[in-house]
Amino acid sequence: MAARNKKTTMAKLNRENRQREKRMEKNARKEARKLGLVPAPAEAEGEPVEEAWQLTRGLDPDQL
Structure with a gap:
């Protein structure tokens, strides 16, 4: 019964x-x-990783 009273810590969350x-x-x-x-x-030789990362979020490369 004691196991049900345990709380998940904020660090784990x-x-x-x-x-x-x-x-x-x-x-x-x-x-x-x-x-x-x-x-x-x-x-993608020579292409910065950040640009690919931003493209996956729907950002237009021209706006960067």
Whole structure:
């Protein structure tokens, strides 16, 4: 019965949220590559990683 009274700490909740966000970002990058919006990492020679990251969030590269 004591196990039911345990609370999840904020640190654990923050870690879980960070991991969930990271997974979502990874899936968004993967989908963008599938749709051809962002070149695959092997094709993106010399292209900063930040630009590909921003493209997956729907930002226009001209606005940067």
